[in-house]
Structures are given as C-alpha cells and as structure tokens.
Amino acid sequence: xxxxxxxxxxxxxxxxxxxxxxxxxxxxxxxxxxxxxxxxxxxxxxxxxxxxxxxxxxxxxxxxxxxxxxxxxxxxxxxxxxxxxxxxxxxxxxxxxxxxxxxxxxxxxxxxxxxxxxxxxxxxxxxxxxxxxxxxxxxxxxxxxxxxxxxxxxxxxxxxxxxxxxxxxxxxxxxxxxxxxxxxxxxxxxxxx
Amino acid sequence: xxxxxxxxxxxxxxxxxxxxxxxxxxxxxxxxxxxxxxxxxxxxxxxxxxxxxxxxxxxxxxxxxxxxxxxxxxxxxxxxxxxxxxxxxxxxxxxxxxxxxxxxxxxxxxxxxxxxxxxxxxxxxxxxxxxxxxxxxxxxxxxxxxxxxxxxxxxxxxxxxxxxxxxxxxxxxxxxxxxxxxxxxxxxxxxxx
DNA sequence: TGATTTTCTTAACCAAGGTCAATGAAAAAG
DNA sequence: CTTTTTCATTGACCTTGGTTAAGAAAATCA
Numbered sequence: 100x101x102x103x104x105x106x107x108x109x110x111x112x113x114x115x116x117x118x119x120x121x122x123x124x125x126x127x128x129x130x131x132x133x134x135x136x137x138x139x140x141x142x143x144x145x146x147x148x149x150x151x152x153x154x155x156x157x158x159x160x161x162x163x164x165x166x167x168x169x170x171x172x173x174x175x176x177x178x179x180x181x182x183x184x185x186x187x188x189x190x191x192x193x194x195x196x197x198x199x200x201x202x203x204x205x206x207x208x209x210x211x212x213x214x215x216x217x218x219x220x221x222x223x224x225x226x227x228x229x230x231x232x233x234x235x236x237x238x239x240x241x242x243x244x245x246x247x248x249x250x251x252x253x254x255x256x257x258x259x260x261x262x263x264x265x266x267x268x269x270x271x272x273x274x275x276x277x278x279x280x281x282x283x284x285x286x287x288x289x290x291x292x
Numbered sequence: 293x294x295x296x297x298x299x300x301x302x303x304x305x306x307x308x309x310x311x312x313x314x315x316x317x318x319x320x321x322x323x324x325x326x327x328x329x330x331x332x333x334x335x336x337x338x339x340x341x342x343x344x345x346x347x348x349x350x351x352x353x354x355x356x357x358x359x360x361x362x363x364x365x366x367x368x369x370x371x372x373x374x375x376x377x378x379x380x381x382x383x384x385x386x387x388x389x390x391x392x393x394x395x396x397x398x399x400x401x402x403x404x405x406x407x408x409x410x411x412x413x414x415x416x417x418x419x420x421x422x423x424x425x426x427x428x429x430x431x432x433x434x435x436x437x438x439x440x441x442x443x444x445x446x447x448x449x450x451x452x453x454x455x456x457x458x459x460x461x462x463x464x465x466x467x468x469x470x471x472x473x474x475x476x477x478x479x480x481x482x483x484x485x
Numbered sequence: 486t487g488a489t490t491t492t493c494t495t496a497a498c499c500a501a502g503g504t505c506a507a508t509g510a511a512a513a514a515g
Numbered sequence: 516c517t518t519t520t521t522c523a524t525t526g527a528c529c530t531t532g533g534t535t536a537a538g539a540a541a542a543t544c545a
Contacts, residue, residue, distance in 0.1 A: 172435050184428045230423050235377045241434045242365050282532050284494050475502050477524050
C-alpha cells in the first residue's frame with residue numbers, strides 16, 4: 100500500500116473519530132486491496148453481494164436497468180465507502196455496480212469484519228459511527244435531490260463535485276441528475292447565456 | 293403502556309433479530325412515552341435535536357421551508373423510528389418535524405441510550421442492526437423516488453401506504469411526491485379515465 | 486493517419502408539470 | 516345553521532423536459 104492510499108484511508112477514518120495507529124493497522128490488515136479495470140462489473144442485478152469496499156482511486160457508478168436503459172443513482176469516487184444494500188440485507192441486488200475507470204479499492208467481507216470486531220471491540224463502535232454518518236449523508240442527499248430541479252442539480256454538482264463533470268461522460272451525468280442527454284445540452288446552453 | 297403499543301414495539305424490534313423479554317424491558321425502561329397534540333412542532337429548522345423517537349400512534353411530517361413553502365420529504369407513521377440528522381451529527385437541523393395528528397411516541401435521548409448500552413452490551417449490536425436496516429430502507433426509497441415520475445410515485449404511494457392518502461390532505465401528498473396540488477388533481481383525473 | 490465508434494449538440498414537435506385565476510366543495514368556526 | 520376558511524378542481528397559458536432524427540465533434544482503434 101503506497102503513501103497516497105494510506106493518506107486517503109486515514110483522512111477518511113479521522114472524519115469519524117480520533118483513530119489510533121493500532122486501529123488503523125487492524126483495519127488495513129483485514130481488508131484486501133484490489134485493482135479493477137475500466138468497465139468491470141462489481142455487482143450484478145439479482146446477485147447477492149459478499150463484499151463492501153472503500154475507493155482509493157477511481158470511480159464506480161451505481162445504476163438500475165429500466166427498460167434496457169441505465170438509470171444512474173450514484174457515482175462513488177476516492178474516499179467513499181460502498182456498502183451494497185444486498186451486502187447488508189442478504190437479498191438480491193436491485194442494481195449494478197460498475198467501474199468507470201481503472202479503480203483501486205479496499206475490500207471487506209462479513210467474515211473478516213466479524214473476526215476483527217470480536218478481536219477488537221473498539222472497532223465495532225467505530226463502524227457504528229461510520230454507519231450513522233452514512234445515514235446522515237444519504238438523507239441529506241435525498242433531501243437535496245427532491246428539493247431541486249434538474250437544472251439546479253446540475254449547478255450543485257458543478258459546485259460540489261466538479262471532478263465528476265470532468266471524468267464522467269455528459270450523457271451519464273444527465274442520467275444521474277434525472278434527465279436525458281439532449282436536455283442537459285439545452286440546460287448547459289441556457290446556463291452559458 | 294397499553295397492549296396495543298407494546299405489540300407495535302415488539303413487532304418492530306422482532307424485524308431485526310429475535311428479541312428477549314429482558315432486552316425488551318431494557319428498551320422500554322430507557323425510553324419515555326409522550327403524547328403530542330395535533331400540529332405540534334417536534335423539531336425546528338436551526339435547532340439541535342436531543343431526541344429520537346418511535347411512533348406508537350399518529351403521524352409526523354418532515355419538511356423543509358423553501359421560499360416560505362413547505363416541501364415535505366417524509367411522513368412517519370406507526371412503527372417507524374425517527375432519528376433526526378441533527379440528533380446524530382449535533383448540527384442545526386435543516387428541516388422541521390411536526391405532528392399531523394395527535395401522536396403517541398417513545399422518546400430516547402443520547403444519555404439514556406449510552407447508559408443502557410454500557411449496562412447491556414447486547415443492546416449496542418441490536419441498535420447496529422436497526423441502523424443498518426435504516427440505510428437499506430432509505431437508499432431503497434431514494435432509488436424508488438428517482439426512478440419514477442410523480443404520477444408513478446402517486447400510484448406507488450396508493451399501493452404501499454394507502455392509509456396516508458386517507459389521513460393526509462391532498463395538497464400535502466402533492467408536496468411529498470414533488471408536485472403542486474393542481475398537478476395532483478390533474479393526475480387523479482387522468483387516472484380515473 | 487484515416488476510419489469507426491462514441492459522445493454531444495441542435496431543431497421541431499409533444500407531453501407533463503407550473504402558474505395564475507376562478508369556482509366549487511368541504512371542514513371548521515362561530 | 517350560517518359563515519368563514521381551507522382545500523380541491525378546472526381552464527388557459529407558459530416552461531421544462533422527452534422524443535425523434537440529423538449532423539458535428541471527440542475519442543478510439545487499426
């Protein structure tokens with residue numbers, strides 16, 4: 100694990116609570132690092148996920164297939180945790196996870212998670228914090244979504260995740276903000292005038 | 293606490309894991325039951341929440357005030373937990389919580405929660421399950437929302453929470469599904485034809 | 486490099502929701 | 516039982532996004 104990756108993890112973990120070097124090592128030891136090539140499918144619809152992961156480098160999209168069309172509901176990038184619902188509830192996934200670029204991520208599975216938690220009880224409360232924070236983030240995102248128009252969502256996206264606009268094709272951004280590529284073109288035109 | 297309320301709680305708790313009579317008592321002892329009258333504001337925008345609650349009877353709406361307009365993002369009814377983001381992250385709330393009817397709820401606060409958890413470690417892992425399930429529910433709701441039109445959302449709401457249509461005024465249902473009351477009228481007309 | 490595929494833009498027309506204003510119906514208040 | 520207020524519906528007109536089809540621009544590949 101190189102220094103950049105280490106920094107991303109530590110930065111992430113420190114958001115939740117002061118973290119000891121010891122706990123840091125425990126977490127690193129119990130997760131496996133993997134590199135995925137561009138366009139790789141991490142989770143299929145109907146499949147039960149056995150892994151959650153943390154992105155060190157790269158970008159992953161989450162999408163539903165509706166009438167043969169991809170409907171993107173999330174882009175995950177560096178420093179984000181991805182815990183598929185299917186990983187948590189053991190039910191077949193309703194959505195896909197697919198890399199947009201070559202992606203390096205730390206993978207964890209329930210067995211090693213349980214093992215680590217039984218060895219290090221402080222890990223459990225730490226995971227609790229991460230989980231609680233996730234709820235706050237998701238509900239905030241939901242509220243932001245429903246309280247804005249597609250045009251406003253595009254403006255917000257430019258402000259809050261300008262990197263995404265650069266690295267993701269526009270027609271996928273369109274899907275993410277809930278409109279068709281043609282409409283996003285028009286919105287962009289409206290905005291430049 | 294009467295039998296109906298007891299039943300609602302036990303039904304709720306059993307969704308997550310088999311629950312012992314003992315743990316049941318612990319939870320009941322550490323939460324205070326309160327009755328709120330119709331129209332009571334539980335949480336104000338800008339306020340830091342010190343309580344989460346579980347609804348035994350009644351209905352609570354969550355809404356943002358945008359340009360003086362209520363934008364409803366959730367209705368909570370019997371058997372649902374409400375954990376304000378502000379309760380979790382300690383930051384001022386971005387939204388309001390207000391009762392739609394007389395509402396009876398079990399309230400918990402961080403102090404009694406921590407006390408109970410230190411006395412009964414098994415409670416912590418139980419709360420972990422509840423929290424994880426919340427994430428699954430919220431992301432499912434989010435995905436359902438973004439993948440449907442207002443008309444489809446209205447049809448879904450009728451199927452999945454027919455009680456809400458009965459007990460909540462239509463213009464508030466309209467706000468909840470993201471449209472104006474006039475548009476909901478038109479949708480209803482379209483659907484009857 | 487030239488060829489091919491992918492992505493982005495434009496335009497004309499359509500459908501759904503927003504706005505404004507008027508009217509009716511239903512509930513609440515007196 | 517009225518009166519008043521709140522809520523729901525309707526219609527005319529506007530705005531935004533969807534659809535379809537064509538072509539331009541960019542990225543990829545041979």
